[in-house]
Amino acid sequence: MTLREIAEADYPAIQALHRSVGWPERSLAGWRWLHANPARLDIGAPAGWIVDGPDGEPAGHVGNLIQRFRLGERRLHGATGFNIIVSAAVKGSSRAMLKTFIRQPDVFARYTFNANSRSQPLYVRHGMQAWPEQTHALKLSWIVAPLPLAISRLWRRLYDAAPGMVGSRERLMNDRLGRVARPALPPGVRVLTDFSDASPYAAFWTALAAEPRLLADRSPEIQRWRLQDPDLSQPPLILSFERDGAMVAYAIAMMAKSNILEPPVLEIIDLEALANHADVIPVLMTALRDAARAMGAAKLRLQAVSPQVLHRLGDFARTARREGGWGHCHAQFSPNAPDPALWSPTPYDGDYAVCLRPVPLEGVHAGVRAPAPGAHTASKA
Structure with a gap:
């Protein structure tokens, strides 16, 4: 099992993974559009990660949507993990993908606001907290x-x-x-x-x-x-x-x-x-x-x-x-992040x-x- 950054050659395999679990299939043009995200290019962050199965073909995926943020004159970036897909061939690899997502540098927060009821315990186990505290569910x-x-x-x-x-x-x-x-x-x-x-x-x-x-x-x-x-x-x-x-x-x-x-x-x-x-x-x-x-x-x-x-x-x-x-909103903030109370997503x-x-x-x-x-x-x- 190999975890690596997404490359353009992976897009057809990513489409197939989405098809296999009934999620909307982006076109190849759609994946290229996501890859051209100006905020991602700011910091050179990966567009996501792939887990290759025993046959060397992509069998797991997590997307990495980078967004710019503003706090007065201060400019920051945050990362949203999306569309975690794990096929039976790489069962258990979601832990490695989430760990890689959470440990990425140059972002003040790693978060998801769209976890389903089945996946949300994964985020808790990887150090993300239900947030905002009053409205995360x-x-x-x-x-x-x-x-x-x-x-x-x-x-x-x-x-x-x-x-x-x-x-x-x-x-x-x-x-x-x-x-x-x-x-x-x-x-x-x-x-x-x-x-x-x-x-x-x-x-x-x-x-x-x-x-x-x-x-x-x-x-x-x-x-x-x-x-x-x-x-x-x-x-x-x-x-x-x-x-x-x-x-x-x-x-x-x-x-x-x-x-x-x-x-x-x-x-x-x-x-x-x-x-x-x-x-x-x-x-x-x-x-x-x-x-x-x-x-x-x-x-x-x-x-x-x-x-x-x-x-x-x-x-x-x-x-x-x-x-x-259920807690569909989870976040982990870097030690030098602004006060989360300043953020109203x-x-x-x-x-x-x-x-x-x-x-x-x-x-x-x-x-x-x-x-x-x-x-x-x-x-x-």
């Missing part, structure tokens, strides 16, 4: 279409009882998916498309980065790189809020579908506001909820929550369904933007063949 959702959710539960029960009867056709699709939705937006809310260096968004980022907080880099450069992901089936929905002629808050959400038996969900990737304009967060949430319905989603979901975000949500926090229930800080399964829009009305949902119980994180 919390996911929030808001139902906009109850019927598809009920039908999905029935499909899941059928699959559990007789997997062969389900087939591989995509279920719970609808005619609104993939179409340009034009929901009525609340006053002050706009669809955001301009991420140029002289845009209102750039001014917003400058003001946000000047606050005394530890923030994942949301610069126009990084946003442009994210939007170039070749595996997106449709662009994310990005909304801004303007007050007195200036942008003071924004939100990113993307449509996703976990597997063939789950309904589409509008996943909130980011939700940020300047400190003295936090009151506009519920307005953006109202716009996102209305957009979820117009875009064909069954619910709106926020999969990583901090205490600050919970407070800013206001009544939306009180009306949300609580999902999760959203899903943007984690791997959700690169790991969510896009809604398969090709053949949306004819039904799309896809891996069965049972693969999600495989040994992966």
Whole structure:
């Protein structure tokens, strides 16, 4: 068994590993896009690691998503481990992969905000702590279409009882998916498309980065790189809020579908506001909820929550369904790291933007063949 850094020649084997456990398969262009991550190139970090099996072929994988951070004038980097896959040929190698991930230099924190219930004990055993302490096990959702959710539960029960009867056709699709939705937006809310260096968004980022907080880099450069992901089936929905002629808050959400038996969900990737304009967060949430319905989603979901975000949500926090229930957020901080209390992460800080399964829009009305949902119980994180 050999543990080594990922090379471009490994991409087809990595695709096959993802296929074997039912995870979304990135295209070769998608893996090259991830490899070109500007933050990773800053510090020359590996894009991830491979474990070769007895036959010399890749049989295990862990991705390494590097993000830039800002704390005033200080620039830092953090590392998110994602898509740990261990085949039977290299059973037990997850320990070596996680150890290598955690020991990597030049990052103030190593973390995951997307651990599943089966994998989360691995992180604890490797010195990562459940964090944020108050919200590490919390996911929030808001139902906009109850019927598809009920039908999905029935499909899941059928699959559990007789997997062969389900087939591989995509279920719970609808005619609104993939179409340009034009929901009525609340006053002050706009669809955001301009991420140029002289845009209102750039001014917003400058003001946000000047606050005394530890923030994942949301610069126009990084946003442009994210939007170039070749595996997106449709662009994310990005909304801004303007007050007195200036942008003071924004939100990113993307449509996703976990597997063939789950309904589409509008996943909130980011939700940020300047400190003295936090009151506009519920307005953006109202716009996102209305957009979820117009875009064909069954619910709106926020999969990583901090205490600050919970407070800013206001009544939306009180009306949300609580999902999760296990420690899906874990972190380990370097001895010289900033005070973790300065960091209020959203899903943007984690791997959700690169790991969510896009809604398969090709053949949306004819039904799309896809891996069965049972693969999600495989040994992966």
